[in-house]
Amino acid sequence: xxxxxxxxALQDSSVGQFVASSTWAFPTFETLHVISFxxxxxxxxxxxxxxxxxxxxxxxxxxxxxxxxxxTWIAFVFSAIFGTLLFxxxxxxxxxxxxxxxxxxxxxxxxxNMLVFEFITWRNVKKWDTGAVIPVAVKxxxxxxxxxxxxxxFFGRTVGFTLGIFNM
Amino acid sequence: MxxxxxxxxxxxxxxxxxFLTDFSLWLSGTSFSLWLQTHFWxxxxxxxxxxxSIGALFGSAVMMDMRIYGIAGSSRSMAQTTQRYWPWxxxxxxxxxxxxxxxxxxxxxxxxxxPIFWIKMALLPIAVVLNFxxxxxxxxxxxxxxxxxxxxxxxxxxAAGLIILWIAIMFCGRWIAYAPT
Numbered sequence: 001x002x003x004x005x006x007x008x009a010l011q012d013s014s015v016g017q018f019v020a021s022s023t024w025a026f027p028t029f030e031t032l033h034v035i036s037f038x039x040x041x042x043x044x045x046x047x048x049x050x051x052x053x054x055x056x057x058x059x060x061x062x063x064x065x066x067x068x069x070x071x072t073w074i075a076f077v078f079s080a081i082f083g084t085l086l087f088x089x090x091x092x093x094x095x096x097x098x099x100x101x102x103x104x105x106x107x108x109x110x111x112x113n114m115l116v117f118e119f120i121t122w123r124n125v126k127k128w129d130t131g132a133v134i135p136v137a138v139k140x141x142x143x144x145x146x147x148x149x150x151x152x153x154f155f156g157r158t159v160g161f162t163l164g165i166f167n168m
Numbered sequence: 169m170x171x172x173x174x175x176x177x178x179x180x181x182x183x184x185x186x187f188l189t190d191f192s193l194w195l196s197g198t199s200f201s202l203w204l205q206t207h208f209w210x211x212x213x214x215x216x217x218x219x220x221s222i223g224a225l226f227g228s229a230v231m232m233d234m235r236i237y238g239i240a241g242s243s244r245s246m247a248q249t250t251q252r253y254w255p256w257x258x259x260x261x262x263x264x265x266x267x268x269x270x271x272x273x274x275x276x277x278x279x280x281x282x283p284i285f286w287i288k289m290a291l292l293p294i295a296v297v298l299n300f301x302x303x304x305x306x307x308x309x310x311x312x313x314x315x316x317x318x319x320x321x322x323x324x325x326x327a328a329g330l331i332i333l334w335i336a337i338m339f340c341g342r343w344i345a346y347a348p349t
Binding site for chain 2: 027030031034035037038039040041042043044045046055056059063066067068070071150153154157158160161
């Protein structure tokens with residue numbers, strides 16, 4: 001794996017060593033990672049299903065976005081912080097795990113999907129803010145979001161079962 | 169004074185003396201359990217569905233509570249908000265129950281001889297009953313709520329209590345993997 005010394009240094013850092021050796025740190029941070037992450041998923045789903053026109057089509061998308069976005073971002077920040085702490089406990093092993101890599105790739109793709117939606121598709125939101133007639137680009141963004149985040153969950157869970165297998 | 173860990177150890181020790189030991193050993197030998205155990209992808213897939221359903225349930229509860237506390241969604245009435253989210257909460261709960269039962273059949277000893285699993289199972293019915301009471305209290309008050317959202321302290325407390333309960337249940341769910349055995 002590239003940057004091997006960097007991952008090793010992360011793992012050898014005092015934070016990495018603490019998470020790895022403490023009896024309570026890893027399970028606790030993992031639980032907080034899961035709780036914040038399911039909050040990301042739930043709030044994203046509210047937005048995505050609305051974008052697909054499956055729920056609350058009489059309620060403007062701009063409003064749904066306002067209602068959910070803060071929750072999504074705050075929960076995401078917590079999820080990322082705890083995820084990073086977990087990663088640091090065993091960084092060299094995680095970067096060699098194909099499911100971990102797939103999880104990161106899916107998250108990156110979800111990020112790109114979100115940026116495209118936010119900066120290109122969203123510009124003419126006024127035209128489809130309310131009602132069940134929703135452009136294909138919006139539905140596509142929502143579908144991609146759902147598929148990618150489901151894969152993130154699946155790959156994330158699989159990492160827990162395969163961590164020792166792909167050791168260098 | 170015994171630590172919490174000691175209490176959990178003692179709990180596990182006691183669980184081993186009950187019929188649950190024989191039952192979980194019998195269950196893990198059934199052909200359905202063996203099928204679940206020997207197909208590697210089954211358990212991660214069931215767990216992923218379980219987690220996605222928690223996301224739907226907990227996310228819906230958070231959205232509803234934000235409306236109750238006036239943080240978000242205030243341009244919709246209380247009735248509209250609750251009608252939107254109750255089905256998501258109960259359908260997710262049903263899927264959680266089904267996948268949870270399947271996961272227990274797949275790994276009977278890990279779950280049934282586990283103090284944290286039983287703490288989770290004790291919290292679940294409390295959450296379900298509280299959720300019913302909470303739902304009834306809200307539907308009785310939707311009209312007066314939309315006229316004037318002040319007051320309703322019991323509903324606000326119920327909302328906060330349920331969120332804390334769901335968080336505690338998620339904590340137990342993850343800590344099942346780390347219970348002292």
